[in-house]
Amino acid sequence: MTSERPAPARSVPTATYRLQLQPGFPFAAAARAVPYLASLGVSHLHLSPVLQAVPGSPHGYDVVDHTRVRDELGGEEGLRALSRTAREHGLGLVVDIVPNHMAMAPRHNRALWEVLREGPASPYARWFDIDWEAQGGKVLLPVLGGPVGKEIGELKADGDVLRYYDHVFPLREGTGGLPLPELLDAQWYRPVWWRLARTELNYRRFFSISELIGVRVEDPEVFEATHAEILRLLREGVIDGLRIDHPDGLADPDGYLERLHEATGGCWTVVEKILSDGEHLPAAWPVAGTTGYDALRHVDGLFTDPAGADELLGRYRRYAAPRPDRGGDWEATVRRAAHQVITHELAAETERLTRVTSRVCTTSPDPALRDRAPWALRTALRELLVRLGVYRPYASVDAASVVTGAAAEEARLAFVVPEEGEAVDVVRDLVIGRAGDGPDAVELRTRFAQAASALRAKSVEDTAYYRYVPLLSANEVGGDPGHPAVSPEDFHAYCARLQRDWPATGTVVSTHDTKRSADVRAALAVLTECPERWAEVLAEVSGSGSGAGAPDAQLAWAAWQTVFGLGPADGERGGERDRERYGERVRRALLKHVREAGLHTSWTEQEPPYEEAVERFVTEGPCGAPAERVAALRSVLEPHVRANVLGTALVHLTMPGVPDVYQGTEGEYRALVDPDNRRPVRFPPVDAGEKGAVTVAALRLRARRPEVFGETAAYAPLPAEGPAADHCAAFVRSGEVVTAVTRLSLRLAEAGGWRGTRLPLPPGRWADAVTPGREFEGHARVEQLFERLPVALLERIA
Numbered sequence: 001m002t003s004e005r006p007a008p009a010r011s012v013p014t015a016t017y018r019l020q021l022q023p024g025f026p027f028a029a030a031a032r033a034v035p036y037l038a039s040l041g042v043s044h045l046h047l048s049p050v051l052q053a054v055p056g057s058p059h060g061y062d063v064v065d066h067t068r069v070r071d072e073l074g075g076e077e078g079l080r081a082l083s084r085t086a087r088e089h090g091l092g093l094v095v096d097i098v099p100n101h102m103a104m105a106p107r108h109n110r111a112l113w114e115v116l117r118e119g120p121a122s123p124y125a126r127w128f129d130i131d132w133e134a135q136g137g138k139v140l141l142p143v144l145g146g147p148v149g150k151e152i153g154e155l156k157a158d159g160d161v162l163r164y165y166d167h168v169f170p171l172r173e174g175t176g177g178l179p180l181p182e183l184l185d186a187q188w189y190r191p192v193w194w195r196l197a198r199t200e201l202n203y204r205r206f207f208s209i210s211e212l213i214g215v216r217v218e219d220p221e222v223f224e225a226t227h228a229e230i231l232r233l234l235r236e237g238v239i240d241g242l243r244i245d246h247p248d249g250l251a252d253p254d255g256y257l258e259r260l261h262e263a264t265g266g267c268w269t270v271v272e273k274i275l276s277d278g279e280h281l282p283a284a285w286p287v288a289g290t291t292g293y294d295a296l297r298h299v300d301g302l303f304t305d306p307a308g309a310d311e312l313l314g315r316y317r318r319y320a321a322p323r324p325d326r327g328g329d330w331e332a333t334v335r336r337a338a339h340q341v342i343t344h345e346l347a348a349e350t351e352r353l354t355r356v357t358s359r360v361c362t363t364s365p366d367p368a369l370r371d372r373a374p375w376a377l378r379t380a381l382r383e384l385l386v387r388l389g390v391y392r393p394y395a396s397v398d399a400a401s402v403v404t405g406a407a408a409e410e411a412r413l414a415f416v417v418p419e420e421g422e423a424v425d426v427v428r429d430l431v432i433g434r435a436g437d438g439p440d441a442v443e444l445r446t447r448f449a450q451a452a453s454a455l456r457a458k459s460v461e462d463t464a465y466y467r468y469v470p471l472l473s474a475n476e477v478g479g480d481p482g483h484p485a486v487s488p489e490d491f492h493a494y495c496a497r498l499q500r501d502w503p504a505t506g507t508v509v510s511t512h513d514t515k516r517s518a519d520v521r522a523a524l525a526v527l528t529e530c531p532e533r534w535a536e537v538l539a540e541v542s543g544s545g546s547g548a549g550a551p552d553a554q555l556a557w558a559a560w561q562t563v564f565g566l567g568p569a570d571g572e573r574g575g576e577r578d579r580e581r582y583g584e585r586v587r588r589a590l591l592k593h594v595r596e597a598g599l600h601t602s603w604t605e606q607e608p609p610y611e612e613a614v615e616r617f618v619t620e621g622p623c624g625a626p627a628e629r630v631a632a633l634r635s636v637l638e639p640h641v642r643a644n645v646l647g648t649a650l651v652h653l654t655m656p657g658v659p660d661v662y663q664g665t666e667g668e669y670r671a672l673v674d675p676d677n678r679r680p681v682r683f684p685p686v687d688a689g690e691k692g693a694v695t696v697a698a699l700r701l702r703a704r705r706p707e708v709f710g711e712t713a714a715y716a717p718l719p720a721e722g723p724a725a726d727h728c729a730a731f732v733r734s735g736e737v738v739t740a741v742t743r744l745s746l747r748l749a750e751a752g753g754w755r756g757t758r759l760p761l762p763p764g765r766w767a768d769a770v771t772p773g774r775e776f777e778g779h780a781r782v783e784q785l786f787e788r789l790p791v792a793l794l795e796r797i798a
Helices: 027-040 075-088 110-121 148-154 180-185 194-200 220-235 253-264 293-302 306-320 330-343 347-363 374-385 405-412 422-431 439-461 488-501 518-529 531-541 553-566 576-597 608-620 627-636 638-654 689-704 745-750
Strands: 016-019 044-047 051-053 063-069 092-097 101-103 139-144 155-158 161-164 167-170 189-193 209-214 241-244 268-271 658-662 715-717 728-733 737-742 758-760 766-768 779-781 791-796
Touching: 016 027, 027 044, 027 075, 027 689, 063 075, 063 220, 075 092, 092 220, 110 167, 139 194, 148 155, 148 180, 148 189, 155 180, 167 189, 189 194, 194 347, 220 253, 241 253, 253 268, 293 488, 293 518, 293 638, 306 518, 306 531, 306 553, 330 347, 330 374, 330 439, 347 374, 347 422, 347 439, 374 405, 374 422, 374 439, 405 422, 422 439, 488 715, 488 728, 518 531, 518 553, 518 638, 518 745, 531 553, 531 627, 553 576, 553 608, 553 627, 576 608, 627 638, 638 658, 638 689, 638 728, 638 737, 638 745, 638 791, 658 689, 689 791
Parallel strands: 016 044, 016 658, 044 092, 063 101, 092 241, 139 189, 241 268
Antiparallel strands: 051 063, 101 209, 155 161, 161 167, 715 728, 728 737, 737 791, 758 779, 766 791
């Protein structure tokens, strides 16, 4: 594999605009929005998945047919019509594709239907990652509402199919006339109680979602079959670029991306790769970069006060008194969550990995690998997996740097007998390639990596983020809640590295997967500048100061931060109906919060009394009269929220990389976790306001002067001078455009304002690109620069 990344053969976007397609917003609706979207200054529309999905799917990631453009969106002709309209307005199309999995929906998924009907002899059997050696050679289908003995009366043979409520499955040829128990035994699949999926499942799934089955896209024939339609649309110029969903789930991300690069001719491609703090994208990957969650973390951190974040953490601990491993300490919370997920939700994946490892050790000619009990190998695997600090190892990166010696040393402590703890060294040597060869050893390394990515996603993003809640704005995809702040120096170093190594990478601040939109997080970051005021208000609304009225104090803290970040209900302007809608949004988000946290209730083991108490508390507290006190604090802090919102937007749109603007975020956009952030938006928005003006100015400048921001551009910090210099974050692009924003504006105001601080501009005359008519040169007074807005975008005109 080459060490240098091939250059893209097609043009790179200047900026993209993400549209969430769904039956209620098909291609035709997107086409109607094109004139407005083109006027913003973006170069490409970024479409959510467009291939055939489960009927009614609101997102399209549950693909059932790779050979067809989704009928509910308008089919291929609808996509082509959108493409033509987009090109008439100077726009291209970037499409999200899903190589890792398909929907486990046999009645809609023909390939899967054939596998269930014909078994491993089906030509489609190679498509799916099924362990045919487990479960007696039958595919376990966890679809029944209870044990089969209780549900058998609802299973009906009907001609050549088996029906169970809305589920339909094919019958193996010649079995349709058998008595029901014999008929079930004769199939290539076994319908079982859905709870058995946790421990017995024998197909790879997406994380712990049994409704999505893993696809073996590493097989060249499967790659060709599942990518032919997208590749044809690329060749014919209907689409121009690709976003790759969840490459970490693939058996061989390195090989897949190489094959994709060759097949596309090098179109602009970004990967949804979550980078942990300090981790870098594999240099050999032939892609433009990531989808941008690493940029999100750095942008958010720039507007977070490190000292205030520490104080906020202390106040949270005093208020909620969480145990360290249940939300009191970040690292301890992650470790406990990982142990719970790997032994509970991912137990089936762990068992499959254990079987492979045991087979490698049993058949190995190396005596050092022999005589390892399956329980010891299972323990070693678990203890190493929970200690990974990144999502997974890759073939092009030294696995020893991911599965570290320090992690192995810790993992051995889980064994009482030291000699049995040697299983950790055996497993580590196998995983990093120091021992074992042949197909089984390769499978072990592959499945270890796949299990690692699922574990990291489920334990961090979907569990720990909902347990450790001192500052909700830090609990974002790709974030590091344990270290939420980023210094200006670190931010500039990150940007310089992007411009040098990945100048065409994607950048985002809001997406369809963010748990809170950028505007909500920008408001929450202000709390790091006034932790004592936040604690005082929380004490007032909580009565005793320990979450009075709430089922638990951790939930209370998170709930009040949620409504602070979301801001006042639209109903203050729009009436009772809007207030009800606001309340329902908050209730749904917090119910999801407690289920994901899994401390008192969960998705699979729901506790109705607790959940009812949560709903009562939310209705009477955060969505009731006490919320007026939180709203009053938000109102007082609004100038500082404004500074963060506008600063986040401008930095995102002018830093290195290709910015992706999520639908509706060109104006004020306050959204919570999905599905709240996938609600339809209006084009154009009713009032984009100041944020709209900043967004349009930056996007149009990027479109007009791509050389200033593109792959051959330059990036340099622009330090301010004076007593408040740290509150002005500024940089210059290619000597032609200056971005300057206010950071930590509340601390700035408390310290007495700018007090003569100046920003030394590069030589020349500089015009304000947001508010025309203003010009600057030399050492600009920052107070004057930010006279109208807390941000400035300057273009050199002479």
